[in-house]
Amino acid sequence: MTVSDxxxxxxxxxxxxxKKTFKSLLASSEVDxxxxxxxxxxxxxxxxxxxxxxxxFLTSRNLWNLSVQSASIAIMATGxxxxxxxxxxxxxxxxxxxxxxxxxxVVQTKWIPESLGLGFDQWYTWIVALAVGLLxxxxxxxxxxxxxxxxxxxxxxxxxxxxxVWRGLIFxxxxxxxxxxxxxxxxxxxxxxxxxSLGEWRSWVLGLLGCAGVCFSIYRSxxxxxxxxxGVRPLGMDIGFAVFGCLVIIAGIALVAIGYESPISGDPTxxxxxxxxxxxxxxxMTYVAKRRRFGRYVFAFGGNPEAADLxxxxxxxxxxxxxxxxxxLCALSAAVQTARLDAAVTNLGVQNELDVISAAVIGGTSFxxxxxxxxxxxxxxxxxxxxxxxxxxxxxxxxxxxxxxGVVLVTAVAIDSFIRMGKRRSMLAALSVxxxxxxxxxxxxxx
Amino acid sequence: MTDTxxxxxxxxxxxxxxLVEMRDIRVAFGGIHAxxxxxxxxxxxxVVALVGGNGAGKSTLIHTLxxxxxxxxxxxxxxxxxxxxxxxxxARGLGIEVIFQKLALxxxxxxxxxxxxxxxMRNRFGALDDSAxxxxxxxxxxxxxxxxxxxxTPVKSLSGGQRQSVAIARAVHFNAKILIMxxxxxxxxxAETAQVRDLVTQLKAEGIGIFLISHDIHDVFDLSDxxxxxxxxxxxxxxxxxxxxxxxxLAMIIMGKQPGEATSREIAxxxx
Ligand SMILES: Nc1ncnc2c1ncn2[C@@H]1O[C@H](COP(=O)(O)OP(=O)(O)O)[C@@H](O)[C@H]1O
Ligand SMILES: [Mg+2]
Numbered sequence: 001m002t003v004s005d006x007x008x009x010x011x012x013x014x015x016x017x018x019k020k021t022f023k024s025l026l027a028s029s030e031v032d033x034x035x036x037x038x039x040x041x042x043x044x045x046x047x048x049x050x051x052x053x054x055x056x057f058l059t060s061r062n063l064w065n066l067s068v069q070s071a072s073i074a075i076m077a078t079g080x081x082x083x084x085x086x087x088x089x090x091x092x093x094x095x096x097x098x099x100x101x102x103x104x105x106v107v108q109t110k111w112i113p114e115s116l117g118l119g120f121d122q123w124y125t126w127i128v129a130l131a132v133g134l135l136x137x138x139x140x141x142x143x144x145x146x147x148x149x150x151x152x153x154x155x156x157x158x159x160x161x162x163x164x165v166w167r168g169l170i171f172x173x174x175x176x177x178x179x180x181x182x183x184x185x186x187x188x189x190x191x192x193x194x195x196x197s198l199g200e201w202r203s204w205v206l207g208l209l210g211c212a213g214v215c216f217s218i219y220r221s222x223x224x225x226x227x228x229x230x231g232v233r234p235l236g237m238d239i240g241f242a243v244f245g246c247l248v249i250i251a252g253i254a255l256v257a258i259g260y261e262s263p264i265s266g267d268p269t270x271x272x273x274x275x276x277x278x279x280x281x282x283x284x285m286t287y288v289a290k291r292r293r294f295g296r297y298v299f300a301f302g303g304n305p306e307a308a309d310l311x312x313x314x315x316x317x318x319x320x321x322x323x324x325x326x327x328x329l330c331a332l333s334a335a336v337q338t339a340r341l342d343a344a345v346t347n348l349g350v351q352n353e354l355d356v357i358s359a360a361v362i363g364g365t366s367f368x369x370x371x372x373x374x375x376x377x378x379x380x381x382x383x384x385x386x387x388x389x390x391x392x393x394x395x396x397x398x399x400x401x402x403x404x405x406g407v408v409l410v411t412a413v414a415i416d417s418f419i420r421m422g423k424r425r426s427m428l429a430a431l432s433v434x435x436x437x438x439x440x441x442x443x444x445x446x447x
Numbered sequence: 448m449t450d451t452x453x454x455x456x457x458x459x460x461x462x463x464x465x466l467v468e469m470r471d472i473r474v475a476f477g478g479i480h481a482x483x484x485x486x487x488x489x490x491x492x493x494v495v496a497l498v499g500g501n502g503a504g505k506s507t508l509i510h511t512l513x514x515x516x517x518x519x520x521x522x523x524x525x526x527x528x529x530x531x532x533x534x535x536x537x538a539r540g541l542g543i544e545v546i547f548q549k550l551a552l553x554x555x556x557x558x559x560x561x562x563x564x565x566x567x568m569r570n571r572f573g574a575l576d577d578s579a580x581x582x583x584x585x586x587x588x589x590x591x592x593x594x595x596x597x598x599x600t601p602v603k604s605l606s607g608g609q610r611q612s613v614a615i616a617r618a619v620h621f622n623a624k625i626l627i628m629x630x631x632x633x634x635x636x637x638a639e640t641a642q643v644r645d646l647v648t649q650l651k652a653e654g655i656g657i658f659l660i661s662h663d664i665h666d667v668f669d670l671s672d673x674x675x676x677x678x679x680x681x682x683x684x685x686x687x688x689x690x691x692x693x694x695x696x697l698a699m700i701i702m703g704k705q706p707g708e709a710t711s712r713e714i715a716x717x718x719x
Contacts, residue, residue, distance in 0.1 A: 030599075228582035230598070291574040293567050296556070300564055303555035310515055310551045311565035312536040370555035 028233060034364050034416070038379045042386065049390030052442075056393050060259030064269065066382070066389050067256065068192045068340075071274035072333040073352065074381035077359035078285040079329040081377045082295070082322045084360055085302040087369040088148060088155035090323065092162030093330050093356050096140060097349035099166035101334035102173055104133040105180040105344030108187055126187035133331040140166070141327020145320035163353070170346050181343035191339030192272035194262035203270035206279075207253040214245035274336045278378070281332065286374045288325075298322060303370030358405070359384055362412045383408075391442065400445030404438050411435075459493040459672050464527040466491050466625055466656040467512065467543075472521035474507050481507040482518070483680035489625065489656040494647060495685075496667040497660045498700055499677035505660045506548055508677070509627045512658075513545040514538035525625075535565070542624035546631050548660070550614045554603035558595075559584040561602055562617045587616045592642060607634040615646070626650060629660045644670060664693055678703045 026033065050057040076093055083090050108129040113120045144162055148155045182188075189196035198206060218238050225232050232238070258268040289295035297318045301308040308315050333352075338344045363380030365372030384405060391401045411434030418427035465488040474482040482504040489495050497505045511518040514535040523530055525541050532538050538545070552561050559580040568576045568583070581598045588595040592612040602610055611634055618626060628647075632640040647657060647670050661667050667674060668688060676683040676699040683699045684706075691706050697717050698709035 224578040228578045230578060230581055230585075287574075291577075293569070293573075293575060296560065296564075296567060296575060300553040300556055300560070303553035304551070306549075307551040307553045307561075307564070310513075310535050310545075310547060311553075312534065312539060313565050370553070 028237075030233065032373070034419075035373065035376055035379070038363070038376065038383070042379060042383050045383065045386050045390065049386070049393065053390070053393045057390055060256055060261075062389065062393070063256045064260040064272070066385055067275045068272045069389060070382045070385040071192075071272075071278040072336045072340075073355045073359055073385065074278050074378045075281050075333045075336070076326070076329050076352070076356045077363065077377035077381045078281055078374045079322075079326040080356050080360040081363070081365050081372040081374055082285075082289065082298050083155070083326055084357075084365045084367060085370060085372045086298050086319055086322055087302055087305070087367075088319065088322070089357070090144075090155065090159045090162075090326050091353050092144065092159040092166060093326065094349040094352035094354075095163045095166035095170075096137070096327065096330045097334045097337065097352055098347070099170050100133045100137050100140075100331045101338040101348045102170045102180070102344045102346070103136060104129045104187075104331075104335060105183060105338055106173065107132050108184040109180050109182075121185050123186070125184040126190070129184065129187055130190075130331075130335055133335060134328055137327035137329075137331030137334075138324050139327070141324040141330075142320065144327075145323025148323065149316040149319040170348075179343050179345050181341075183339060183342050183344075187335070188339050188342055190273055190277070190335050191337070191342070192274045193340070194264050194269050196274075196339070197272045198257070198270035198276065200258055200268045200270055203253050203257045203268075206271060206276070207249050210249040211246040214249070215242045218242050218245075274340070277332060277336065281329065282374060282378050285325075289374050294318065294321060299370055301369075355381075355384060358409050362409060364416060366416075391445075394442065395447045396442060396445040397447055400441050403441050403445075407434055407437050407441070459490050461490055463490070465489060465524075466493075466526060468522075468524040469508070469512060470522040470524070472508060472511055472523075473519045474504075474511060474516065475519055480680045482511070484521075485677065485680075485682045487658075487675045487682070487685065489658060491624075491656055492651055492654045493673070494651055494657045494659055494671045496671035496674045496688075497658055497677065498662075498664075498667055498674060498696070499683075500700060502679075503677040504680040505677055506629055509545070509629060509658055509660065512538065512543060512625075513547075513627060514543075515545075515547070539566075539621070542622070543627065544618035544621060544623035544625070545627040546611075546614050546618050546629060548629040548633070550610055552602050552610060552613060555601050557581075557601055558588075558598050558605075558613045558616075561613050562587070562620060564617070566621065583620065584616060587620045588612065591616055591619070591646065592639070608636060608639040611635055611639065611643075615643070619646070619650070623655060625656050625658075627658045627660075630662065631659075632661070632663065632666065640666075664696065667696070668693060676700055 046058060056062065076097070080090060080093070108125050112118050112122065112125055112128060140162075144158050147153050147158045197203075218241055222232050222238055253271065257271040260269045261267065262269045289298070297308065297313045297315070300311065300313060301315050301318055305315065308318075334349070337348055341348070359381035360372065360377045361367075361380070362383055363373065363376030363378070365377060387405055387408060388401055391404065396404075411430055414430040414434075415427050418424075418430060468486075468488040470486045472482055472485050473480070485504070485508055487495065487497070487508070497509070499505055507516065510516040511521075512523060512532065514532045514537050517533065523532060525543075530537075530541060532541070532543075535545075553564060556564070559577065562584045563580045568579045570576045585598055588598075592609065595609060595612055597605060597609070602613055605613070611631065615631065618628075632643050635643065644666065647659065651657060659667070659671060671688050673685055673687050674691070674696055675685040676696065678700065683703050686696070686699075686706060694714045694717065695706040695709070698704045698714060699706070701717060702709060702713065704713070
């Protein structure tokens with residue numbers, strides 16, 4: 001080092017300094033950087049499709065549809081996170097969804113009205129059908145989980161068996177693959193659509209509740225940390241986060257939910273029920289994963305199964321319950337999908353397992369175990385659905401869509417692991433390769 | 448280093464009931480008799496060093512006491528009562544805490560989460576009380592490793608010494624009566640090793656019984672009251688530290704000879 005270097009702050013020093021303060025600011029904000037990165041990726045995808053489609057992507061109508069289409073996969077993806085975090089996999093979710101949807105349809109179109117002779121469209125029909133589905137989902141999940149956790153059969157095998165069994169059972173139940181339709185009038189609302197939505201004022205109530213929730217949770221976490229003298233973020237930063245969170249919620253409701261006017265009545269539609277269900281599921285699952293002992297044990301087991309055992313955790317029970325949860329979530333998604341179709345069909349949920357696993361993985365869940373977040377998986381589902389719906393807008397054929405989604409999946413995981421290893425160059429290389437291939441496929445796949 | 452600094456250790460009272468007695472413990476892995484009829488005991492306020500070469504069976508022996516692995520036969524008696532220890536929860540219920548040789552930390556979870564793993568603090572809604580756990584962890588750490596700051600990062604990103612502190616905090620926080628330390632200083636630098644040694648002395652003074660497994664003969668002589676030597680799964684013998692020399696213990700470890708049994712020529716060979 002020469003003398004002149006010592007006292008002069010070169011531009012690169014300055015840049016390094018800025019970078020450092022930015023980094024420490026980021027660290028003190030305790031923002032999940034990979035979640036932030038995903039939000040940025042999603043926004044980039046939205047803007048790109050909006051430009052390519054000549055402004056047809058970022059419309060209330062399209063975003064509203066996108067929210068409904070993402071919901072069913074996203075609901076299941078939140079459960080898949082816990083399964084993969086605990087080093088397992090569930091290949092049966094698509095078949096299970098189909099089976100549960102079919103059973104719920106049978107309950108409301110055959111058992112209650114015909115077998116029991118109670119007639120159609122009773123006030124309780126939807127409740128009974130949904131309860132049967134949820135209960136059956138829990139039982140089937142418990143059986144699969146029991147065989148995995150206590151029987152020691154790899155989850156891959158158990159759920160591969162489930163994949164075949166539940167799909168097969170659909171065909172056995174419905175005489176030669178009959179379609180069951182129409183469904184109960186109230187049950188149908190679960191699927192969304194102009195009637196299956198909150199409408200204007202209820203959407204605003206939901207939004208205000210959301211804002212209150214954001215502010216309260218930020219305040220509470222601050223108060224607790226202050227009480228235990230654990231160090232808090234700068235007050236301005238906390239206020240900034242609260243304001244930002246509320247603005248996003250209000251903008252989402254105003255621009256998407258209210259902005260989309262019902263094609264039938266012309267009234268603002270509001271937030272669709274599947275989205276309401278997704279919001280509730282996301283909050284509950286995040287709470288379970290982060291704040292309940294069960295969630296802590298799932299992550300501990302995924303991080304180090306031996307340590308979890310030595311910590312006195314009942315690891316088998318923990319693993320079994322991840323499958324129970326998955327079964328219940330499959331039932332919820334089954335209700336959403338059948339209600340949306342207003343019918344149960346034999347191929348309901350085909351290939352959903354791939355979408356659900358992809359959503360969880362794009363959302364940062366690692367097969368090495370112990371790593372993954374619920375909001376990440378939801379974002380992953382939205383990213384996948386955005387890609388699909390964007391390509392539909394661009395009139396790209398469905399095989400090309402599959403290629404792009406596949407490329408994005410692999411690229412996302414590659415980028416993630418390169419970032420974890422601290423290999424910036426490889427990360428950028430993966431990103432550009434993925435982008436170039438996707439661009440070529442999209443460009444050449446336009447019809 | 449000066450030779451054999453005799454600790455001003457308070458005399459251990461051997462007249463009462465031992466904290467732990469392990470009698471005729473046997474564990475086999477396939478055909479290997481990892482622990483073959485070993486009996487050891489431990490009194491309140493006592494440090495018993497468990498020594499022996501690699502693969503002598505020390506870890507396996509204490510795993511049976513920790514509930515990490517069942518013994519094939521033998522009796523474990525805690526405070527005069529025969530007990531069965533089937534899993535780590537049973538052991539903890541008896542006031543037995545363990546620092547395992549392989550640290551047994553969940554890498555993806557933060558220090559507080561690891562300290563309280565399996566015994567989480569919860570609020571009145573049954574939810575995890577992370578702030579309370581972090582605060583309690585910080586308080587234990589003040590005593591163990593005052594420079595420890597990273598309460599909120601996953602322990603994967605911590606140094607070996609800090610990870611060790613987490614494992615120790617986990618054993619110390621819950622008011623153990625019996626503490627098992629399996630090579631607690633193996634991964635540590637000199638400063639951190641000194642901290643662990645201070646801690647052992649301090650806990651001993653509080654009346655806690657400690658099984659200390661160590662390869663460092665100086666540690667063993669500085670800290671322990673008695674020394675149990677294992678060789679190939681069998682107990683060579685248990686001796687009072689004040690009644691033997693280091694050479695005699697080395698002869699026990701390496702040749703399985705009782706004190707006084709080894710000839711001076713053999714002892715000379717030990718020193719190469
Ligand atoms: N889980 C296991 N499976 C098979 N063999 C084992 C296992 N644990 C220990 N052993 C064997 O038991 C013997 C004693 O090992 P260990 O108790 O770890 O010795 P130490 O702790 O004294 O070094 C060794 O021969 C080791 O290979
Ligand atoms: Mg060992």
